[in-house]
Structures are given as structure tokens and as C-alpha cells.
């Protein structure tokens with residue numbers, strides 16, 4: 436196990452009706468808030484009205500910025516920064532999924548910064564301060580509700596880039612599984628694929644002697660695999676929704692990678708896919724992850740066989756671990772297809788037109804590698820994308 440520091444400061448408020456606490460929680464930090472949300476699901480579900488009531492009852496003044504798109508865009512972030520500066524707003528509340536939360540984090544980092552907030556995403560500068568952010572989560576998926584990351588798409592060139600910084604941990608996040616009843620099946624499935632990918636990015640490691648975190652990863656993974664079909668059958672199954680929601684947070688709050696090195700190659704490749712094609716991040720991962728596994732499993736057949744045996748109960752075959760490993764990858768693909776996700780680029784109507792461009796962007800024109808189990812150069816990324824066709 437590697438040395439580590441684990442410090443996740445996000446307070447989690449979990450359970451039924453917990454959104455009614457948002458006003459009194461925010462009041463501990465601020466009197467003025469920017470309420471930031473997406474395309475309208477929170478109005479349709481009635482959540483918006485309940486949030487407004489809680490904020491007003493607590494005496495918090497509310498400014499609003501709606502319209503966050505999945506794969507959130509830089510122009511809206513800049514709009515949010517302007518609104519906060521003009522009105523001396525000192526707290527951002529994101530209500531929604533990873534896109535609203537990531538956009539809120541970008542605004543929070545951008546307000547006190549004199550330069551262009553994109554500097555943080557292209558790596559030319561680092562945030563030194565940020566406004567506090569809180570979240571009310573409506574889709575278990577990205578894990579942004581307790582992560583220190585934000586992923587934004589710059590429309591100028593369709594670059595989708597991430598920023599990670601300790602300042603970006605939300606101060607609190609409200610997780611009410613009832614709020615996820617209204618999710619379309621496809622979004623539930625995309626969220627599940629993202630959660631599984633967050634676990635696998637940590638599970639496939641070259642760090643040795645990581646038994647506890649292996650077992651933690653396996654427990655969270657199996658919980659998602661068992662409960663997703665239940666909610667697709669019965670969207671109002673509170674207990675199953677609750678398991679998935681908490682799994683989504685635990686999968687990405689950095690507990691599962693304590694003492695071990697993650698990979699993140701599949702995420703880097705996927706961000707190029709959703710950056711250019713604007714597909715859901717989870718759907719992109721359902722396509723990229725199996726292809727990545729097929730490309731790299733030979734680097735550590737034992738670990739891929741362990742994954743197959745412990746997650747998918749593939750029979751132990753000591754004489755042919757490669758066969759076990761391959762059957763584990765097939766089991767993942769079958770699961771993803773069974774919950775309605777694409778597992779090939781062609782399933783998402785994507786052809787080979789931009790493979791080269793994606794490989795190029797992903798590796799900074801071939802000058803960098805991505806991933807850790809295998810360091811992938813531009814040609815490797817291209818090969819993985821071809822495998823995914």
C-alpha cells in the first residue's frame with residue numbers, strides 16, 4: 436500500500452426530505468446564493484419550489500442561473516462569474532447532476548480570479564481561492580457532489596478538460612434518493628456506468644498489497660450491479676435508489692483509492708468523445724471501458740481474472756487465467772447492454788471520422804501519455820478507439 440492523506444471535507448446529508456434543510460445549512464455560510472441548475476427537470480419534479488421555499492424561509496437572497504447543459508459549457512460559466520461579481524454573491528448552490536455541480540465549481544473558482552477561468556482547465560494557472568459550493572444531487576453518476584474535480588467543455592475547439600483542486604470540494608451535499616425517481620432509464624443507466632467506471636479506474640492498479648481497498652471496490656461495484664436492474668424495473672424503489680446513490684458518492688470521494696494509484700486512461704479518452712460528440716459521459720464510458728480492458732488486460736492478467744471471479748463469479752480456472760479475464764470483460768459488456776447502454780461507437784452512430792483527432796487531443800498531439808496500468812501514447816489511444824468501433 437502507498438502512503439496517503441485522506442481528507443474529504445464534504446458533509447453529506449442523506450435521506451428523505453433532506454432538501455428542506457438547504458436554507459438553514461446555507462445560512463451558516465452566506466446570505467446571498469447563486470442557484471445554478473440545468474434544463475428544467477428540477478422545475479418539472481417540484482424540487483425547485485421546495486428549494487426556493489427553504490432558502491426564503493431561512494432569509495437567503497436567491498439569484499438564479501439555469502440552463503446548464505450535460506457536458507457543461509464555458510460560456511455559461513462566464514455568465515455565472517459575471518452575475519456573482521455584479522451582485523456580490525458569495526455562495527453557489529448547484530441543484531442537479533455532475534454538469535450543474537461542475538459548472539458551479541468553475542464559477543466558484545472563477546469569481547475571485549482576474550484571468551480567464553479556462554486557465555485552470557488548460558493547466559496554465561491554479562486556483563488560489565474559491566467561493567464555497569453546496570449541492571443537491573438529483574442523479575447518482577459523476578460523484579462531483581463529494582469530489583474535488585470539475586469538468587468543463589470549451590466550445591472554442593470542443594476541448595473538454597478537468598480541474599482538480601482541494602478548494603473545489605463542496606462544503607455540503609444533500610442526497611435524497613427520492614429525487615432520483617424521475618430519472619429516465621437511460622440516465623439511470625448512464626449514471627451506473629459512470630459509477631462502475633470510477634471504481635474500475637481505481638481497481639485496475641499496479642500498486643501491490645491493497646486488499647482492503649480491493650474489497651471495498653468490489654462491495655461498491657456489486658451493490659451497483661445488483662440494484663440498477665431493480666430500479667429500472669421499479670423506479671420508485673427507495674432502498675435500491677438509496678444504495679445506488681450512496682455508491683455513486685463512495686465510488687468517487689477518493690476513499691477507494693487510498694493507498695493505491697488509479698488509472699484514468701479510459702476517462703481521458705472518454706472526455707474527448709463527449710467533448711466532440713456531446714454524448715452522455717456514462718454512455719461514452721460504456722463504449723470506451725471494455726475496449727480499454729481488451730487492450731491492456733495482458734499487462735496484469737491476474738488482476739483482470741480477479742475482477743472476473745470476484746465481481747462476475749466467473750469460475751476459477753487456474754490453468755487459463757486469460758480465459759477468465761476475457762470472460763469478465765464480456766460479462767461487463769453484457770451487463771452494460773442489458774441496462775440499455777451502447778458498448779460500441781457504432782451503437783451511438785459514431786464512425787471513424789474523428790478517431791485520429793480524439794487521439795491527438797487526448798495526448799496533447801502525441802507529446803503526453805494517459806493512464807497508468809499501461810501508459811497509452813497517441814497510437815495506443817487510436818487503437819483503443821478502433822477496437823471500440
Ligand code: NZQ
Nearest residue numbers: 473474475476505532533534573576577579582584617618
Ligand atoms: O438538465 P436537467 O433538466 O436537470 O436534466 C438532466 C440532464 O439532462 C437529467 N437529470 C438529472 N437529474 C434528473 C434528471 N432528469 C430527471 N430527473 C432527475 N432527477 O440528466 C441529464 C444528465 O445530467 P448531468 O448533470 O449531465 O449528469 P451527470 O451527473 O452524469 O454529469 C455528467 C458530467 O459530469 C462530468 C462528466 O464529464 C459530465 O460532463 N464528470 C464530473 C466528474 C467530477 N466533477 O468529479 C467526474 C466524472 O468522471 C465526470 O467526468
Ligand code: ZN
Nearest residue numbers: 577629632633
Ligand atoms: Zn466519470
